[in-house]
Structures are given as C-alpha cells and as structure tokens.
Amino acid sequence: MNVTTELLDTLCAIAGEAGHAIMEVYEGDIAVIDKADQSPLTVADMRADAIIRARLEAAFPGIYILSEESRSPEQAGADHAPFFLVDPLDGTKEFVKRNGEFTVNIALIADGVPVAGVVYAPALSTLYYGGAGLGAWCRDAGGLRPLQAVRWDPSTPLQVIGSRSHGAEELNAWLQKLPCAHEFVAAGSSLKFCRIAEGAAHAYPRFGLTSQWDTAAAHCVLNNAGGAVLALDGQPLRYGMGLPILNSHFLACHAADANWLLNLP
Ligand SMILES: Nc1ncnc2c1ncn2[C@@H]1O[C@H](COP(=O)(O)O)[C@@H](OP(=O)(O)O)[C@H]1O
Numbered sequence: 001m002n003v004t005t006e007l008l009d010t011l012c013a014i015a016g017e018a019g020h021a022i023m024e025v026y027e028g029d030i031a032v033i034d035k036a037d038q039s040p041l042t043v044a045d046m047r048a049d050a051i052i053r054a055r056l057e058a059a060f061p062g063i064y065i066l067s068e069e070s071r072s073p074e075q076a077g078a079d080h081a082p083f084f085l086v087d088p089l090d091g092t093k094e095f096v097k098r099n100g101e102f103t104v105n106i107a108l109i110a111d112g113v114p115v116a117g118v119v120y121a122p123a124l125s126t127l128y129y130g131g132a133g134l135g136a137w138c139r140d141a142g143g144l145r146p147l148q149a150v151r152w153d154p155s156t157p158l159q160v161i162g163s164r165s166h167g168a169e170e171l172n173a174w175l176q177k178l179p180c181a182h183e184f185v186a187a188g189s190s191l192k193f194c195r196i197a198e199g200a201a202h203a204y205p206r207f208g209l210t211s212q213w214d215t216a217a218a219h220c221v222l223n224n225a226g227g228a229v230l231a232l233d234g235q236p237l238r239y240g241m242g243l244p245i246l247n248s249h250f251l252a253c254h255a256a257d258a259n260w261l262l263n264l265p
C-alpha cells in the first residue's frame, strides 16, 4: 500500500471522527471500567475503537487492524503484510483527570516500520500527522504548519519530557547522569513525541512500560520531522504482530542528538 496524501487525509478524517465521539463522553460523566491489567477503560475508548475499525475496514478492506481494544480475525501471512496499529484513546488516565492530554492514534506499519501516522488531541483541537516521504505536519487553530524537531543547543538547558502518570526510578537516574542543565516537563500520552517533532522538547526517555500501539503513530510523526525513536541499543523501535506487544525502553529525540543521549557516562 502506497503512502499518499490521500491515505493520510483519510486517516486524519477517521481520527477526527473518533475524537468527536471521545469529546461527547468527555463533556459528560466519565464511567471508568478497570481492565484486567488495572489500566482504566471508558466508553470513549470503546466508541472510538468501533468508529476507527469500521472506517478503516470500509476504506482499506482486507488490511489487518491491531488495536489496543480489538483485533481483526487472524489471517494467514498477516505477520508480513502492512497493517494498522491503533490506540483509540491513549492517555486514558489524563482523559479521566480531564487535563486534555489524550490522543487518538492510527499508524500504518510496513516491514516493521511506521510509514504513516496520525495523532489527534481532540481536547486541544490539534492534529499531528506524517508519512514516509511526505514530511510531518500539525494542524491546529493557527492553521497548517510543517513540523521539524530541533537539535539541542548546548548553550541552553536540555528540555526533557516524560509521562505525567507513569514514572520510573530509572528516569531520575538518567536525568542525574546528564552532563548539562535540564528542565523536565510532564505530559500525558503520545503528545510527548509530537512536542519533540514541533521543537518544544529535546528528549523523551521512556523507562516505563508502553505497548506498540502507544508509540507507532507518533513515532511516524517524529521520524518524518527529523527525529528518531530508538531502543537503548540504538536500534529504531519496530512494530509487528510477531514481535512482543510491549516495547523496549526507548529514547525519542532529534536524530542528531541520539548518539550522546544514548551514551551518557
Ligand atoms: N504499567 C503499565 N503497563 C502497561 N502499559 C502501561 C503501563 N503504564 C503505562 N502504560 C502505557 O502508557 C500509556 C500512557 O502513556 P503515558 O504514561 O506516557 O501518558 C498507557 O496508554 P493508555 O492510556 O492507552 O492505556 C499504557 O498503554
């Protein structure tokens, strides 16, 4: 499947529709269901999942969809074919806290690489998207603008971004190893990658658990804005049904900062 502006437009429209359904729930009472793994689930997650699945199936018949909330029926050979990787509502804890930092995430994966990605933050009316060979873009109240990650300038503090609700002791140890001044900002959901893609932060080190659907779409946005999302061995995170659903710990940053950030003394 080719990554075209039409494909990105379709994914953006689907994310917009899911975001609309999420906001209907956000503006009313939010009933929380605790999933088996103790993570929260709301009717918004399920409604958004149903919309995304129905629209993707109609627009791209036969393409496998792996979502946090649902899976297509197994298909022979599906491991190697392009597929959609979806988190219909990332940042459910932020959604329940009503701080606006939650996103709809749709990625197209080919050969383990996210080649199209859409991240929509409906409460912020902000859409990020990117595609292989098509750059990365943000559309918000100010209009449409290209995204470009910014390399750290050693005369300024390193801007580090991390989870608002899921900390890890390893993050504090990593921050203490930095050879430079830094400022830490917390943010929920996949928005953290998008902040790097728009030059608002330099580094997102993640030592806590994430799953493939949490990162794939925003990984694609950042890749196409001059950034990278790398496991701690320096290899890009990869996606696939034959791979573990949990990601390795990783670092997201401008591609040119990866070497020193991954090799702190
Ligand atoms: N203990 C844990 N186990 C598995 N996933 C976890 C986790 N803690 C956080 N996550 C993942 O981190 C995501 C939230 O990211 P962040 O902490 O950066 O805001 C969650 O997405 P959901 O909100 O879609 O469940 C969840 O998938």
Ligand SMILES: [Mg+2]
Pocket: 068, 087, 089, 090, 091, 213, 214
């Ligand atoms: Mg998630």
